[in-house]
Amino acid sequence: MNTNHFDYFIAIAETKSLSAASRRLGVSQPVLSRYLTTLENDLNTSLFLRDNRCLHITQAGQIYLNGIQRMKELQIQFLRSLNILQGTRPQDLSIGLSPYRGGYELAGFYPYLLNRYPDLNLNVTESNAIQLMEKLRRKELSAIINLYDPGLMPDVKIATLIKSEILLVLPNYHSLCSKCKTDKNGIGFLTAEQFCSLNDILFISAGTDSVIGQVIEDICLRYNFSPQSLLHTSNAIAISSLLASGSYAGFRLQNTIIQQSHIRYFHLPHPTYLYSGMMFLDDHQPTE
Numbered sequence: 427m428n429t430n431h432f433d434y435f436i437a438i439a440e441t442k443s444l445s446a447a448s449r450r451l452g453v454s455q456p457v458l459s460r461y462l463t464t465l466e467n468d469l470n471t472s473l474f475l476r477d478n479r480c481l482h483i484t485q486a487g488q489i490y491l492n493g494i495q496r497m498k499e500l501q502i503q504f505l506r507s508l509n510i511l512q513g514t515r516p517q518d519l520s521i522g523l524s525p526y527r528g529g530y531e532l533a534g535f536y537p538y539l540l541n542r543y544p545d546l547n548l549n550v551t552e553s554n555a556i557q558l559m560e561k562l563r564r565k566e567l568s569a570i571i572n573l574y575d576p577g578l579m580p581d582v583k584i585a586t587l588i589k590s591e592i593l594l595v596l597p598n599y600h601s602l603c604s605k606c607k608t609d610k611n612g613i614g615f616l617t618a619e620q621f622c623s624l625n626d627i628l629f630i631s632a633g634t635d636s637v638i639g640q641v642i643e644d645i646c647l648r649y650n651f652s653p654q655s656l657l658h659t660s661n662a663i664a665i666s667s668l669l670a671s672g673s674y675a676g677f678r679l680q681n682t683i684i685q686q687s688h689i690r691y692f693h694l695p696h697p698t699y700l701y702s703g704m705m706f707l708d709d710h711q712p713t714e
Contacts, residue, residue: 432494434461438474439491442481498541517543522551522558522570524636526662527702531571554635554660562707573637574701581708588702590681592641594692597672600627603690612685614692621695622651629653630668630676633660638700642677645698 437447438458448455466473473487483491523532532550540546551558551567558570559579574584594616596603602624606614631653632639639660646653656674659665669676672688679700683691 431461431465432498434458435465435473435491435494438462438481439483439487442483443479444481501544517545518547518549520549520551520566520568521704522553522561522567522572524555524558524572524662525552527573528552528571531702554633555637556635562705565707568710569704569706571704572702574703574705575637575641578637578640579705582705583708583710584701584703584705588681589699590679590702592638592645592677592694592698592700593680593683594621594694595669595676595678595683596624596627596690596692597674598688598690599672600675600690602692606692609693612691613680614690616692616695618649618695622649624651624675625654627654627675628656630665630674631655631658632662632665632677633658636660638677638679641698641700645694649695 433451434447434453437450438444441447441450444455444458444462448458451458462473469486469490471486472484473490474481474483521532523529529552536548539548551561553561555572558567558572559582561567562570563581574582593613602616602620603614606616606620608614632642634640634643639658653675657664657668665676666678666682668674669678669689670684670686672686678691680691
């Protein structure tokens with residue numbers, strides 16, 4: 427069964443743009459435009475509404491999308507069952523990930539991975555960063571999905587890089603919120619002196635068994651700053667919820683922040699970045 431046209435429609439629906447979908451799929455924009463026009467003519471209905479080059483899916487388009495997604499799932503189940511019947515040995519892939527961040531990223535790419543390799547057996551191990559790195563070095567895992575810092579992981583390669591800046595989080599009532607200049611996104615700028623003066627508020631801190639916790643500890647040592655910590659935890663959900671309450675200070679990655687009126691974000695005196703993605707040992711040669 428050829429489901430290329432299914433991938434075309436899903437990409438258009440997800441990106442809401444023919445140009446963005448063409449880049450994702452590696453096909454030309456005119457090909458996608460002709461495909462969509464032909465499909466709408468065949469079905470005698472509009473599947474998308476055009477608005478300033480943005481495509482908004484219609485009710486009919488959503489019904490079509492739900493249907494082809496279900497058909498793709500059935501195709502994967504069919505191919506998997508067929509391979510088992512023919513005695514084909516499934517490929518094994520063991521991945522380690524953090525319960526929160528890794529799980530979120532896995533959910534993002536797993537359907538595409540399973541679509542490409544329907545006979546893949548994916549074994550997932552959840553743990554903290556230190557334990558995952560130990561398992562990776564003992565070759566108990568093929569790869570791990572987590573935050574990455576080159577200084578902490580010199581023997582590791584990383585793919586699918588996502589770069590994000592570490593930001594300071596403060597309640598909106600804190601005096602610094604009215605003193606600091608901001609960028610176009612409303613994120614404030616801190617001097618080293620202002621950062622070190624934050625001894626009048628309790629911090630919610632990431633544990634040092636996490637990558638971000640170790641990096642933040644190094645940042646504080648660099649400025650000779652000892653925050654008053656109410657809680658150290660590696661539970662990202664707990665940290666997010668407590669910081670969102672607007673009562674504590676802490677640190678968040680910029681790509682995970684949620685704009686709320688009662689909290690403010692600040693660049694550190696010297697911007698610091700972390701990467702996230704899939705990591706494997708430096709001497710490991712991954713297959714496709």
